[in-house]
Amino acid sequence: MKIxxxxxxxxxxHCHDETLHHVQYLNDKIQSIDCTNCRRTIETEMNPMRELYKEVYKRVTSKPTRLTDEYKTDHGKFIEGFPKRVLSKPLRLVKYLNETKEALKKINKKVQ
Incomplete structure (x- = not known):
């Protein structure tokens, strides 16, 4: 999950003019829009946990297809890089979990 x-x-x-707005996205979907002039905020009815579940589900269910496509495209490159990818996966997973944790923390701060 990425903000x-x-x-x-x-x-x-509210201002009846074109002004600078701060737009915050959660996984490429608009989460909130803040007017920097009048401080008015518009927030979407997005459930962060539901977005997380959808993202994980999509990644897990599409993995076999993505691996098959990579193998068919260039199986030599796929087989050569596979051991490195397997070894680096725990580090990539930890990085993803930390990004998600920070995003959820940021969202929870904004709600409170």
Missing amino acids: SEIDVTLYCS
């Missing part, structure tokens, strides 16, 4: 943020100029219905 990304951008600043963009949008029309604010």
